[in-house]
Amino acid sequence: MFSVALSSVLVMGAAFAAAQSTTEPALPPGMSTYPDVPHASKTFAFEDLPYRIDDSTHLIRGNQHGYNICNDTTAGQDSLCQTSHFNSIDDFCLWAPPDFGRTIGDIEGIMVAWCTKPGHGTRLIPEGAITGLQWITTPDYVQAVGFIDQTLINVLADDSGGEMDPHGADLRGNPMGGIVYSNAWTGAPTQVIEWHLFLGSGRFCYKACDPRGRFDDRYCEHILDRIGCDYNVPNRAQDGVFEQCLGDNQDFPGVYTTNGVVMTYTQPAGDLGDIGFSPMTPSSSSCTQFESAALFSGLPTGVSPGSSTTSEDARPTGSGGVSSRRSTGTPSPSQTAGGAQNSQGSSASKTAALSGAALVGAVLSAVFLA
Numbered sequence: 001m002f003s004v005a006l007s008s009v010l011v012m013g014a015a016f017a018a019a020q021s022t023t024e025p026a027l028p029p030g031m032s033t034y035p036d037v038p039h040a041s042k043t044f045a046f047e048d049l050p051y052r053i054d055d056s057t058h059l060i061r062g063n064q065h066g067y068n069i070c071n072d073t074t075a076g077q078d079s080l081c082q083t084s085h086f087n088s089i090d091d092f093c094l095w096a097p098p099d100f101g102r103t104i105g106d107i108e109g110i111m112v113a114w115c116t117k118p119g120h121g122t123r124l125i126p127e128g129a130i131t132g133l134q135w136i137t138t139p140d141y142v143q144a145v146g147f148i149d150q151t152l153i154n155v156l157a158d159d160s161g162g163e164m165d166p167h168g169a170d171l172r173g174n175p176m177g178g179i180v181y182s183n184a185w186t187g188a189p190t191q192v193i194e195w196h197l198f199l200g201s202g203r204f205c206y207k208a209c210d211p212r213g214r215f216d217d218r219y220c221e222h223i224l225d226r227i228g229c230d231y232n233v234p235n236r237a238q239d240g241v242f243e244q245c246l247g248d249n250q251d252f253p254g255v256y257t258t259n260g261v262v263m264t265y266t267q268p269a270g271d272l273g274d275i276g277f278s279p280m281t282p283s284s285s286s287c288t289q290f291e292s293a294a295l296f297s298g299l300p301t302g303v304s305p306g307s308s309t310t311s312e313d314a315r316p317t318g319s320g321g322v323s324s325r326r327s328t329g330t331p332s333p334s335q336t337a338g339g340a341q342n343s344q345g346s347s348a349s350k351t352a353a354l355s356g357a358a359l360v361g362a363v364l365s366a367v368f369l370a
């Protein structure tokens with residue numbers, strides 16, 4: 001979610017410049033930027049998950065918001081479970097805000113798991129929130145593209161959103177401590193090392209790359225965070241249709257062929273301008289369609305916080321609905337950019353209200369949100 005060029009080299013360069021330049025504010029005493037081990041390099045058997053994957057307490061973006069041991073005692077619409085599953089068309093979780101009121105760009109670091117099926121110790125995506133869904137299994141990844149009333153999972157109605165992935169410019173992941181497992185390949189929960197989720201503008205597209213694949217980092221690229229679903233997850237999903245299909249692999253995000261020449265797109269630092277290519281949408285086959293009601297059961301009814309006419313102090317609690325729990329996470333203003341939808345406009349900075357103490361950290365953390 002950082003609007004400057006996002007090749008990892010440039011991001012690291014910017015991060016070090018921010019951390020080391022004498023003209024930039026120094027980190028507060030005792031604080032630093034990077035974890036000892038990058039989030040995406042941590043691996044855990046599902047049975048061996050620690051309470052918190054990210055146990056650092058001295059890093060500029062704050063502590064992990066939730067936890068990773070999730071069970072019946074953590075299930076419910078105020079769960080802060082950050083262990084996610086991505087198994088099948090009727091059993092997957094999105095990352096979405098723990099509370100309503102801030103943009104994805106501001107709180108992507110503290111997202112929690114919202115699932116389609118009870119049993120994972122998480123929140124549940126309310127009944128009817130997903131209005132169309134396509135699940136595709138390809139040689140190198142599984143993918144879900146959906147249409148959603150995003151207010152039912154605490155996303156602001158007009159939020160064009162952003163990208164979640166296990167990297168981030170400070171290598172702590174978004175969400176920090178968020179981990180994904182899938183049983184799609186072996187039948188048992190396997191840690192998904194490379195994944196990306198674009199959520200916003202009433203859509204989501206989520207790809208989990210088979211960790212046994214040689215190119216899982218390419219198919220689940222994490223540096224094209226501003227050009228959204230259409231470029232990172234080209235698809236033919238339709239609102240109102242629930243289907244699962246087999247599919248071919250897409251081209252690596254950002255890679256395309258023009259007149260027989262293979263080209264690689266680089267996301268610019270400033271205005272996206274004309275992106276200049278249309279990605280190939282891979283063909284799919286063997287599609288099976290479902291009634292949504294047949295796919296999902298045991299879901300709570302949702303209450304859209306955005307539709308509430310009550311005051312700020314009387315936030316909806318919703319009968320089994322959307323949590324009203326207030327976040328205690330460190331504010332992380334972000335230069336928001338394209339999420340599920342590619343954003344052609346300049347990435348207007350939405351600066352959150354900051355408490356004085358959080359200011360230095362928040363300004364720095366804006367650099368580390370990619």
Ligand SMILES: *[C@@H]1O[C@H](CO)[C@@H](O)[C@H](O)[C@H]1NC(C)=O
Pocket residue numbers: 051067068069070071072073074
């Ligand atoms: C259930 O989860 C909670 C919270 O993470 C944890 O403290 C507890 O030990 C877990 N219970 C079991 C039986 O694993």
